[in-house]
Amino acid sequence: MPRARKRPAGAARPDKKGPGGKRTKTEDPGEASAKVENSSLQETSASRDCGKNLSSYWLMKSEPESRLERGVDVKFSIEDLRAQPKQTACWDGVRNYQARNFLRAMKLEEEAFFYHSNCREPGIAGLMKIVKEAYPDHTQFEKNNPHYDPSSKEDNPKWSMVDVQFVRMMKRFIPLAELKTHHQAHRATGGPLKNMALFTRQRLSVQPLTRGKNGSRLLITCQSDHEFTCTSW
DNA sequence: GCCAACGTTGGC
DNA sequence: GCCAACGTTGGC
Numbered sequence: 001m002p003r004a005r006k007r008p009a010g011a012a013r014p015d016k017k018g019p020g021g022k023r024t025k026t027e028d029p030g031e032a033s034a035k036v037e038n039s040s041l042q043e044t045s046a047s048r049d050c051g052k053n054l055s056s057y058w059l060m061k062s063e064p065e066s067r068l069e070r071g072v073d074v075k076f077s078i079e080d081l082r083a084q085p086k087q088t089a090c091w092d093g094v095r096n097y098q099a100r101n102f103l104r105a106m107k108l109e110e111e112a113f114f115y116h117s118n119c120r121e122p123g124i125a126g127l128m129k130i131v132k133e134a135y136p137d138h139t140q141f142e143k144n145n146p147h148y149d150p151s152s153k154e155d156n157p158k159w160s161m162v163d164v165q166f167v168r169m170m171k172r173f174i175p176l177a178e179l180k181t182h183h184q185a186h187r188a189t190g191g192p193l194k195n196m197a198l199f200t201r202q203r204l205s206v207q208p209l210t211r212g213k214n215g216s217r218l219l220i221t222c223q224s225d226h227e228f229t230c231t232s233w
Numbered sequence: 234g235c236c237a238a239c240g241t242t243g244g245c
Numbered sequence: 246g247c248c249a250a251c252g253t254t255g256g257c
Contacts, residue, residue: 234257235257237255238254239253239255240251241251242250242252243249243250244247244249
């Protein structure tokens, strides 16, 4: 179930259906670690930004090609985002605690790379920005939704989402293979992508990045596109 | 709290 | 479609 993909659903639409489930299950194992992770994230960002408190960047995965999950097509590409009203959509369907905690750490106006996954040509396709901070993901209460979670209660929702708005396409698509080449080189040289979460946290669908500082600049960004380095996450 | 079974992610 | 990686579940 923890799939990062989302569906083209209207942003911030009110939703009241689904009584939720009756099962009392596992304690939320992410709750305790949420604080730890968030504070660690802050420390990490702060130290890397040399105390300048620059905002984080993010990378978020979605599947651009059709695939049915419990009978529902989960395809959502950057073109789909761009086609939304106001080019804005909610990023629903995240069902992994670490990814959720990153969603909750996102701040208005922070930018995120739109990553195309599980497709013919995986890679970074474009840029979007956070236009609404974390709020309950309504799909967790919808019985017919592929990401329905009967263990989540309406009065204490487990899962969150943010609203994102299309910013622009990358000046050039950045294929996974190219990122991997850099990552591998940087592992040897101690370069900025040596710990990139895309490779070190293989299945994490929402992950933090930080803007490169000083000389830490990526070759792939030399067309005056966004430079970025990874955090240690 | 351990850990084997299981299910999902996602590149190839 | 295969399958390695890895998060979650649940018995004990």
